[in-house]
Amino acid sequence: MAKSAITIRFGKTLREYREAKGYSQEELAERADLHRNYVGSVERGERNLALENIIKLAKALSLPSRDLFRGLP
Amino acid sequence: MAKSAITIRFGKTLREYREAKGYSQEELAERADLHRNYVGSVERGERNLALENIIKLAKALSLPSRDLFRGLP
DNA sequence: CTGTGACTTCTAGTCCGTT
C-alpha cells in the first residue's frame, strides 16, 4: 500500500470526477480497461499509479488528464 | 524500455521546461531527488513514470504538475 | 457496488560503468 498525501489527493479528485459522471467504479474500470479493484484502490489513495494509467482514466472520464492534477503541487 | 506516444510526449514536455529553466539533467535530477540516468530516460520517453515522481519533477521545475500534461489526452 | 488483504508478475527506479 503506497498511501501518501499525493496519492490520496489524486484519488479524491478521481472519485469526484467519476461520481460527477455518474459512473460506478466498475463502469469506469471497464471503460479504462483496468480492473475494478485496482480503480478502487487508486481512489482510496493506495496506489502510486503510473502515467499510462493516469491517461487511461482521464480518457475514460472524457477529461483532459491535466484536470486530475487539480490540488496537486 | 516502455516507449509509447504518451511517454514520448511527456518526455518532450519535461525537456522543454527543463531547458527553459536552464538546468542540466543532472541539476534537475538532484533537485528532484532522482537519479541522473533516470531523468534522462524519462525525457527520452522510455519510462512510464509514476505519480509521485511526476510531482517531484514538477516541484523541481517550480511548475504546477498540470503543466507537464500539456499535449496529452 | 465497494473495501480489503494477499498474492504473483512485471517494471519502475538505482547504480555501476563506458561512449
Place this chain on the structure above:
DNA sequence: AAACGGACTAGAAGTCACA
C-alpha cells in the same frame, strides 16, 4: 553534459476471494 548497457532491488500492475 548527455546517451546507453547490465544488473540489481523496490514497488507498480493486475487479479482473486470474501466481507
